Amino acid sequence: xxxxxSTANEKGILAGRDNxxxxxxxxxxxxxxxxxxxxxxxxxxxxxxxxxxxxETLAPFVKIYKKKVVVESLPGxxxxxxxxxSGRKLSILSKLPLWLAIQRKPSTVRFPGGESFxxxxxxxxxAVLEASRPGKTILICSHGDVIKSLVASxxxxxxxxxxxxxxxxxxxxxxxxxNGDFSVLSVNDTHHLAPLTNASGAKKNRGHLLGGGSxx
Numbered sequence: 001x002x003x004x005x006s007t008a009n010e011k012g013i014l015a016g017r018d019n020x021x022x023x024x025x026x027x028x029x030x031x032x033x034x035x036x037x038x039x040x041x042x043x044x045x046x047x048x049x050x051x052x053x054x055x056e057t058l059a060p061f062v063k064i065y066k067k068k069v070v071v072e073s074l075p076g077x078x079x080x081x082x083x084x085x086s087g088r089k090l091s092i093l094s095k096l097p098l099w100l101a102i103q104r105k106p107s108t109v110r111f112p113g114g115e116s117f118x119x120x121x122x123x124x125x126x127a128v129l130e131a132s133r134p135g136k137t138i139l140i141c142s143h144g145d146v147i148k149s150l151v152a153s154x155x156x157x158x159x160x161x162x163x164x165x166x167x168x169x170x171x172x173x174x175x176x177x178x179n180g181d182f183s184v185l186s187v188n189d190t191h192h193l194a195p196l197t198n199a200s201g202a203k204k205n206r207g208h209l210l211g212g213g214s215x216x
Contacts, residue, residue: 001038001141002212003049003057004030004170014093014211015053016086016114017079023056030170030193035061037172037192043067044136047074054141057170061139076127077142082211083114090210102210107159121149121159132177144212147173154182167212 004027008015015021023031038061046062048054050073058071085093093099101109110116124146131138142150144167152162154175166188167173174185 001034001057001139001172002144002147002167002169003051003053003141004028004034006053006169009169012090014082014085014088014090015079016082016211017051018087019052021053023053026196027053027057027169029196031057031060033192033195034170034172035064038139039064039066041139042137043069043139044133045069045131045138046071046140047077047131047138048072048141049078049143049146050075051079051143054143058141074127074131074140076123076130077140077146079143079211080117080120080145081111081114083111085111085114093210099210103163105160106163117145117149117159117162120146121153121162124150125153128175129177144169145210148212150175150182151184151187154184169212 003023005024006015006021006027007024008018008021010024010026034057043065046058046069048058048071055071062069062071098109106117124142128140128150131140145162147167148162148165149159151165151167151173152159168188168190170190170193172189172192173187174189176183176185
């Protein structure tokens, strides 16, 4: 699952690994709905990016889940290191020359002072493989670009196509690992967030395709 809406999402800021970013009021409501949606599943292990907004998203679920499961940190699925782009407005970043390559050929991009999309994808896949448990369901809370790269890998897509995948905040994506390979069961499931959508009547604006998109 992707973490719920953060204060940075709402401000259009590329938070990166900034651990001062919290869930917004809307994000906290999303986390409660996520908890209810996941409560009926038989989950044997919970892993999370060490970034605070992921831990905050998991907190309501851990509180109500009847089975005692320890939340383990999984650094391999933490947010991408956007280097000197972190903390800046997406509306400004989208005007920089590197932006076009990020959208069309991300496999060629390394962020100034940060990591490359290829490095992020490789460490995310390795982390999920290490966390997987035969015949068991595990829950991982991560970030938009990381989950997009995992879905692209599972589908056998080139990384340059991963921007075609949408992963909204507080969405659930289901992957199955069997016989040495991944298959995709569902992507970007947000049906559990319907009470919020119905209450506001607002349409989703997924924003800039970096950081997974704002999902606002």
